[in-house]
Amino acid sequence: MGRIGIDESGKGDYFGYLVVAGAYADQKNESILKGMGVRDSKLVSDAGCLKLAAKIKKICAHEIVKISPEKYNMLYEKFGNLNRMLAWGHAKVIDNMTKKVGCRDVISDKFSEKNHIEEFLRQMAKKNKALEKIKLAERAHAESDIAVAAASILARAEYLKTLRLLSRTIGYSLPKGSAHVRQAIDDVVRMHGDDILQHVAKTHFNVQIGGKNRGT
Numbered sequence: 001m002g003r004i005g006i007d008e009s010g011k012g013d014y015f016g017y018l019v020v021a022g023a024y025a026d027q028k029n030e031s032i033l034k035g036m037g038v039r040d041s042k043l044v045s046d047a048g049c050l051k052l053a054a055k056i057k058k059i060c061a062h063e064i065v066k067i068s069p070e071k072y073n074m075l076y077e078k079f080g081n082l083n084r085m086l087a088w089g090h091a092k093v094i095d096n097m098t099k100k101v102g103c104r105d106v107i108s109d110k111f112s113e114k115n116h117i118e119e120f121l122r123q124m125a126k127k128n129k130a131l132e133k134i135k136l137a138e139r140a141h142a143e144s145d146i147a148v149a150a151a152s153i154l155a156r157a158e159y160l161k162t163l164r165l166l167s168r169t170i171g172y173s174l175p176k177g178s179a180h181v182r183q184a185i186d187d188v189v190r191m192h193g194d195d196i197l198q199h200v201a202k203t204h205f206n207v208q209i210g211g212k213n214r215g216t
Helices: 027-036 046-059 069-079 082-097 116-124 129-133 146-170 182-192 194-200
Strands: 003-009 018-025 062-067 105-109 135-139 207-209 212-214
Touching (some): 003 146, 018 027, 018 082, 027 046, 027 146, 069 082, 116 129, 182 194
C-alpha cells in the first residue's frame, strides 16, 4: 500500500535552513528504494545523502519545503516555538503532496505530544478539501519506514546544499550542528556584523560568545 513519508532536517543545526520533505512510496518503488540503500539519513554520509537524493527524485513523487534562516526567525516569533513551526512545515508538505498523488496515508516522525500537524491540516483544508481525508500516523523512529527514510534523505541533502550556498554567499564555511559553532559565530560577526546572524542562523539558539548571548 502506498503512503507519503515526511521528515525534516536542520532543526538542530544553528546555521542554515530548516527543510521538510515528503516522499511517496508504494509497492512499485519500495523495493527499488531498498535496493538503492535508502535508510534513515542519520545512518548515511553527507555525500551518500546527496547521491541518494538525486536518485530518489527520479523515482518518487516528492515535495520539499525550504525555510531560510531569515524566514525561520520570523516564523519562530509568529509560532512561538519550534514544534509548531515544524508542524506547519509538515502540513505544508502534505498539502502539496496531495496535489501530486492521490494517496491519503501519511507517516511522520513524532516530534510533539500535541497534534499540531492535524491542527494546521484542518486550517489548510479550507482551501484544499483533500486534506480532510488525510490519515496521519505520527510514530517514534518513523524513519524505519522506507517512505519516511526517503524523505529524510531528501531533507538532509537539501539542507546540505543550502548550507553550502549560504557559506559561499558570505565567504565562510558554516558548520553543521550546534555543538561547535562558537568560533564560527565569532568569525562571521567579525566579518559582517551582528545582523548577519538573522540571515544565516536560527537565532533563538542561546549561544554565549564574547560575553554576549547570541540568541534569545
